[in-house]
Amino acid sequence: MNQFLAMVKARTMEFVRDRGTFFWNLLFPLILVFGFSFVFSGNQDKIFKVGLLGDVPQSSQYSFLELEQAEFIPYDLEQIDRETVVQKLRMHQLDMLLDFDKNSYYINDQSANGKILRMLLQNPQYNQMALQEKEVSGKAIRYVDWLVPGVIGMNMLFSCMFGVGFVIVRYRKNGVLKRLKATPVSAFSFVSAQMASRFFIVLLTSMVVFAGTNIFLKFMMLGSYWNLILITALAILCMISLGLIFASRFKSEELASGVLNLLNFPMIIFSGVFFSLEGTPPLMQKIARFFPLTHFIEGARAIMLEGAGFVQILPNLITLAAMTLLFLVTASLLFQWD
Amino acid sequence: MQVEGLHKSYGALKAVDGIDLEIPRGSCFGLLGPNGAGKTTTIEMMEGIVKADDGRILFKGKPIGGDFKKKVGIQFQNTALPEFITVKETLELFSSFYPHPRPMDELIELCSLLDILNQDNRKLSGGQRQRMLLALAIIPKPEMLFLDEPTTGLDPQARRNFWKLIEGVKAEDTSILLTTHYMDEAQLLCDYIAIMDKGKVLECDTPQKLLEKHFKGVLIRLPHDGDERELPQGAVITGGNLEMQTVDLDASLKKLLSSSYDLTGMTIDKPNLEDLFIKLTGSSLRT
Numbered sequence: 358m359n360q361f362l363a364m365v366k367a368r369t370m371e372f373v374r375d376r377g378t379f380f381w382n383l384l385f386p387l388i389l390v391f392g393f394s395f396v397f398s399g400n401q402d403k404i405f406k407v408g409l410l411g412d413v414p415q416s417s418q419y420s421f422l423e424l425e426q427a428e429f430i431p432y433d434l435e436q437i438d439r440e441t442v443v444q445k446l447r448m449h450q451l452d453m454l455l456d457f458d459k460n461s462y463y464i465n466d467q468s469a470n471g472k473i474l475r476m477l478l479q480n481p482q483y484n485q486m487a488l489q490e491k492e493v494s495g496k497a498i499r500y501v502d503w504l505v506p507g508v509i510g511m512n513m514l515f516s517c518m519f520g521v522g523f524v525i526v527r528y529r530k531n532g533v534l535k536r537l538k539a540t541p542v543s544a545f546s547f548v549s550a551q552m553a554s555r556f557f558i559v560l561l562t563s564m565v566v567f568a569g570t571n572i573f574l575k576f577m578m579l580g581s582y583w584n585l586i587l588i589t590a591l592a593i594l595c596m597i598s599l600g601l602i603f604a605s606r607f608k609s610e611e612l613a614s615g616v617l618n619l620l621n622f623p624m625i626i627f628s629g630v631f632f633s634l635e636g637t638p639p640l641m642q643k644i645a646r647f648f649p650l651t652h653f654i655e656g657a658r659a660i661m662l663e664g665a666g667f668v669q670i671l672p673n674l675i676t677l678a679a680m681t682l683l684f685l686v687t688a689s690l691l692f693q694w695d
Numbered sequence: 696m697q698v699e700g701l702h703k704s705y706g707a708l709k710a711v712d713g714i715d716l717e718i719p720r721g722s723c724f725g726l727l728g729p730n731g732a733g734k735t736t737t738i739e740m741m742e743g744i745v746k747a748d749d750g751r752i753l754f755k756g757k758p759i760g761g762d763f764k765k766k767v768g769i770q771f772q773n774t775a776l777p778e779f780i781t782v783k784e785t786l787e788l789f790s791s792f793y794p795h796p797r798p799m800d801e802l803i804e805l806c807s808l809l810d811i812l813n814q815d816n817r818k819l820s821g822g823q824r825q826r827m828l829l830a831l832a833i834i835p836k837p838e839m840l841f842l843d844e845p846t847t848g849l850d851p852q853a854r855r856n857f858w859k860l861i862e863g864v865k866a867e868d869t870s871i872l873l874t875t876h877y878m879d880e881a882q883l884l885c886d887y888i889a890i891m892d893k894g895k896v897l898e899c900d901t902p903q904k905l906l907e908k909h910f911k912g913v914l915i916r917l918p919h920d921g922d923e924r925e926l927p928q929g930a931v932i933t934g935g936n937l938e939m940q941t942v943d944l945d946a947s948l949k950k951l952l953s954s955s956y957d958l959t960g961m962t963i964d965k966p967n968l969e970d971l972f973i974k975l976t977g978s979s980l981r982t
Contacts, residue, residue, distance in 0.1 A: 360792050363787060363791035366784075367777055367780055367785075367788045370779060371780055375778070528775075531775035532773055532774050532775045533775050535771065536769075536771065536774050536775070536776075538744060539744060539764065539769040541762075541792055542792050
């Protein structure tokens, strides 16, 4: 058997037969997706969310603004364009949008909350300014729809960074690398086999997690599955390459674990796995652009929730490809057998 | 294989301090020495795993490199194997690294692996593991085989079984460099030995010639009673024993009796490699 394939097979067998690690890689994201889906499925629809555009009058001039059950969110048209706000209404992130510049209100014809608010505005007592109705259409995005790319991305990150970074450090510490160094196997051949094995494992587990949770939760998927697989594959390569940098020199598993966690946790927090980066300080948003996870989550959410095509996600793909190249070159320059 | 003027230091510590060795083709060469003598550093430099600070390492008259790794087999002192894969899968993996690996059936027979082929690497006993590691080392049908303390930690039966395997490999005209703490092992397997201490080679020759050079006659050994009376001529106290090397056994025994020594527990042996080692290094092999 070709030495590359033999090493891919050996590493894959090692992973699959290590049942604890194998099932944890599958169970962890499933638990997270179902757990968050359960926790956030309850009382969210009890609050009306109403977006405000233009010069907002005093509540005394427009009684609707006194509605206690509604949260009013003003948007500044100098910072966000009108279409983006309307898109939030389409995605059910808002129940209604009042546009005082255009003397109109928008509702989503598929939103139950929007229909209740419309009934109120049809009463002139609440609608003193006689705003005109405009209707948009769009299915609701649940938190779980928004969350699933983040959770899958986070699982990919852990699996890639620890599955390569940590494992190679363990190989170095316990002497497996030294044994391989004594054979004619080249470092390139060894490292690429580790990458290939991890790539297929992570791609497959991500697809299983997605498909498995989709059976019960029926995610919103407006874009192409091929584009989703493409950005997933590229993100996996990028994260493995990042893990290789840490695998290249460290000899202590404790040190490798600490450093990998030090990098992983800020990445999870700042890449928008659990909450949107909208409204966070600009510096935080700038830092997040340096993380591969940010580009994966952004691209995957755009495909799934907005139906983005190849061209729309191209900036994310190019960034991931460039990062992969940079990480691989750095790792290959730093790599040592022992 | 030849080594000329080999040096290696770790900081201020001179691990190997200018050694010269020559391993004739097809021979088994034993490298002996106490812990920290520089054996493992020497063998790892010869394997090409550790870079020498100075000196030359020649294989068939040429500096090592190029295809060297395809022609040698190595068994390290401590080797971990990939986990969760079986003996057979490990053999297949390592066989894939070499252009002309030994057939699997031959490996299995040579190293008696048939019973453990489907066993997980993690579940091998000490003896099984060493047989497996030897099998990995001989996959390329090596012209030169490095064995670094291959029987350390094995029970006496497993050690003897392992010796048989090494004799089988030796019969294929493979040159072997063996480091060991066991003098019986060196005496049985090695055609040549070098005794090292503090990074230097103290002696190097065939075991027979070295013993003839350093010892004449037999060695009388008897428990010392602790009495501080004058020792008979030629006797020394070593490790709680009185030892006396002599070519005239009758005369020596008479001397001991005339000095009122109790001869209970006395042994008379020909000096062996362990005696030689202690004489040369002043320390026990396992300290």
